[in-house]
Amino acid sequence: MKQRRFENCHAEEWHAFAARLDRLERRPQPGAPGPLAVAELPAAYRRLCQHLAIARSRCYSDSLQARLNQLALRAHQQFYRPHPRRWQAVLDFLTADFPRRVRADARLFWLCAALLVLPLLGMALAVYRAPELIYSLLSPESVADLETLYAPDRAAPDRAASTDLAMFGYYIRNNIGIGFRTFAGGILLGVGAAFMLVLNGVFIGAISGYLTARGLTETFYAFVAGHGPFELTGIVLAGVAGLKLGWAVVAPGRLDRADALRRAAADGVRLIVGVAALLVLAAFVEAFWSSNRAIPTTIKYAAGTAGWVLVALYLSRAGRRAP
Amino acid sequence: MPQPMPSLLDTVRRIETPEGIELSLRLAGPVPRALAWVADSLIRYGVLWGLLMVLATLGGGGFGLWLIALFLMEWLYPVLFEVYVDGATPGKKALGLKVVHAGGAPVDWPAALIRNLLRAVDFLPAFYGFGLVAMTGSRDFQRLGDLAAGTVVIHRDPPAKIPPPPPGPALPPPAPLDLVEQRLLLDFAERGSALNPARQAELADLLAGFTGLRGQAGVERLRAHARWLAGEPP
Secondary structure, three states: OOHHHHHHHHHHHHHHHHHHHHHHOOOOOOOOOOOOOHHHHHHHHHHHHHHHHHHHHOOOOHHHHHHHHHHHHHHHHHHOOOOOOOHHHHHHHHHHHHHHHHHHOHHHHHHHHHHHHHHHHHHHHHHHHOHHHHHHOOOHHHHHHHHHHOOOOOOOOOOOHHHHHHHHHHHHHHHHHHHHHHHHHOOOOOHHHHHHHHHHHHHHHHHHHHHHHOOOHHHHHHHHHHHHHHHHHHHHHHHHHHHHHHHHHHOOOOOOHHHHHHHHHHHHHHHHHHHHHHHHHHHHHHHHHHOOOOOOHHHHHHHHHHHHHHHHHHHHHOOOOOO | OOOOOOOOOOOEEEEEOOOOOEEEEEEOOHHHHHHHHHHHHHHHHHHHHHHHHHHHHHOHHHHHHHHHHHHHHHHHHHHHHHHHOOOOOHHHHHOOEEEEEOOOOEOOHHHHHHHHHOHHHHOOOOOOHHHHHHHHHOOOOOOHHHHHHOEEEEEOOOOOOOOOOOOOOOOOOOOOOOHHHHHHHHHHHHHHHHOOHHHHHHHHHOOHHHHOOOHHHHHHHHHHHHHHHHOOOO
């Protein structure tokens, strides 16, 4: 069959097919012929695939092949689209899937925890022994800021609610940004993620060591007790997600590197969604609870302990039983 | 199946669908993608600037809301658009680009998140340095985020239409032609009008031994043969 006859035979069908695709893509063309019924779409798609194959094997002209290819591609995207996600799926993820994934990577979790905690303790001890070491990390102005921030007799007894909201925004942007960067940095053979963990450990350790040496323990530890469990766990888990990427590139096992990376990224991104949830919680606690000086110190320590227990129970127990 | 296209040199990705056919995805290179990124940046920072003007009137609390907006714009703006608005941020849409899975399906949440969170690394050490290196090293112009997510950026629409060749007489070719040769004549007739007349004549002169004609007469003769091959009435 010659090309023109082929085109004339099927022109009407292709127009109706295109009109249906326009509708599905929510940009109907005015004055288009009547679209195909949705029920007829699969059969029509298979016919179109056959037409494209014929056009190719008969070497019909480029423009006809391009036109049929475009129609088939658009239909392909309508057929093979992801299922829409329901809210139930989000809930299932947080109550079961996320802790399960963390447990599946338990060894990596402890490795990342060590990467954060060991530099933290080492630095805390070092700065506690020799407080002037803090100046190798922070400028004198930042150190002075720290001291006024945690001074027990600070003039303002309570922050205004608007300041709390401003700090909430700051923690959201800063902390979740750090979590995301830790994950992304993992693709550089894991170095980026490990670096972020160590860096965070060093800074947190130095600041706590310094404030302890200066005797500002009461205000400082009461402040960090509340959000610490969620924030530190979140950072460690961001490291897990990042190291998974790096490990896939370093040691892909029996897969080829690209496939290993894709699988690790698919796992890692689910962890990082959970991390984001943890860090939102941490930011909320930090902004509205930790900063509230009206709450007695003992209650804050109790809440901090409860937070650790809660995180440990959640990550070790949640999702063990099938729903 | 004869395929006269030099696919090794073309920026086309071929995918096989479950229906047993091959579809071609036209991959987008670094330049249109960089332009789309510039357009998106202008939109993002324009919106953030406007928000700052409004929220600044609310004092400290307003600033907190603005920081949350900043976070969303920095990380989730491309994700939301790619998942919910046809695989394209406004900047990509303006340049006719679209993000799809390497298999041709629309992107979903995990893939869009992966490719946009890894932007933080692609951007290093400055202005998408790593991303550009990864793109030039990968067959399908994938930056690191695309490699990890298994996505590609493609041109949404086929190339611009060329005006159809003028109607005229149809003539059978003087000798039988195989499929690849027929395709060559059809493509010459179809795409010739995008070239200037001198270039058309130059190309037609290559077949002077076949048509026995040179210059504009040769062009007309090849078009007549193409019409006959396409099946137009003589």
